[in-house]
Amino acid sequence: MFGRPKWYRRIFTYKLVNFYVLLITMAVLAFFMFIFIERQIAPSVLAIAEARARILATEAINRAVKEKITKNVQYKDLITIHKDVSGQITLIQINTIEINRIETETTLEVVRTLKEITMDGIKIPLGVITGSKILANMGPSINVSLYPVGTAQVDTSEAFEEAGINQTRHKIILDITAQVRVVQPFLSSNVEIKTNVPIAETIIVGNVPQTILDFKQ
Numbered sequence: 001m002f003g004r005p006k007w008y009r010r011i012f013t014y015k016l017v018n019f020y021v022l023l024i025t026m027a028v029l030a031f032f033m034f035i036f037i038e039r040q041i042a043p044s045v046l047a048i049a050e051a052r053a054r055i056l057a058t059e060a061i062n063r064a065v066k067e068k069i070t071k072n073v074q075y076k077d078l079i080t081i082h083k084d085v086s087g088q089i090t091l092i093q094i095n096t097i098e099i100n101r102i103e104t105e106t107t108l109e110v111v112r113t114l115k116e117i118t119m120d121g122i123k124i125p126l127g128v129i130t131g132s133k134i135l136a137n138m139g140p141s142i143n144v145s146l147y148p149v150g151t152a153q154v155d156t157s158e159a160f161e162e163a164g165i166n167q168t169r170h171k172i173i174l175d176i177t178a179q180v181r182v183v184q185p186f187l188s189s190n191v192e193i194k195t196n197v198p199i200a201e202t203i204i205v206g207n208v209p210q211t212i213l214d215f216k217q
């Protein structure tokens with residue numbers, strides 16, 4: 001039997017070499033594309049994702065707490081004001097048991113809310129990283145996953161604000177801290193969510209006493 005002609009073997013070898021050259025070229029291009037995405041695009045997308053996650057979580061937490069917690073809270077349930085015989089306020093006493101109950105309910109509500117909003121994640125159009133308003137919604141979307149991290153931290157604080165002549169507004173505030181993990185291709189980070197939700201307030205007429213019992217700092 002006759003073997004394949006030399007010209008055929010040369011063509012085959014030439015095509016094989018071209019194939020390997022093309023393969024190596026594509027691998028090199030893919031490598032540099034990976035480096036470009038990792039160093040240029042990924043950090044920009046992560047920064048945008050962090051900002052959007054913070055806004056999304058803060059709005060959701062505020063809305064949930066106001067709808068599920070604060071609407072059932074009254075100032076008189078949290079604070080007892082003591083006066084002397086002349087009607088002057090001598091003592092403001094905090095209902096610590098009720099405060100603790102509200103903090104516990106708020107913690108559970110915040111955790112539940114974060115689980116809900118993180119199920120779908122967020123989508124960021126690639127055009128956003130250009131900074132152009134015209135291109136902001138153009139290009140393919142990058143899917144960014146969100147995951148709650150740990151539990152929420154809920155504390156109670158107070159604030160006194162001038163409300164008029166010889167009048168002071170006393171506000172009770174929930175200070176809420178939580179974390180959400182932002183995960184996208186190549187990079188991830190934890191985003192801290194901090195928000196303050198007033199839950200009750202009143203106007204105090206006269207001097208504000210220096211003594212406040214059992215208030216949690």
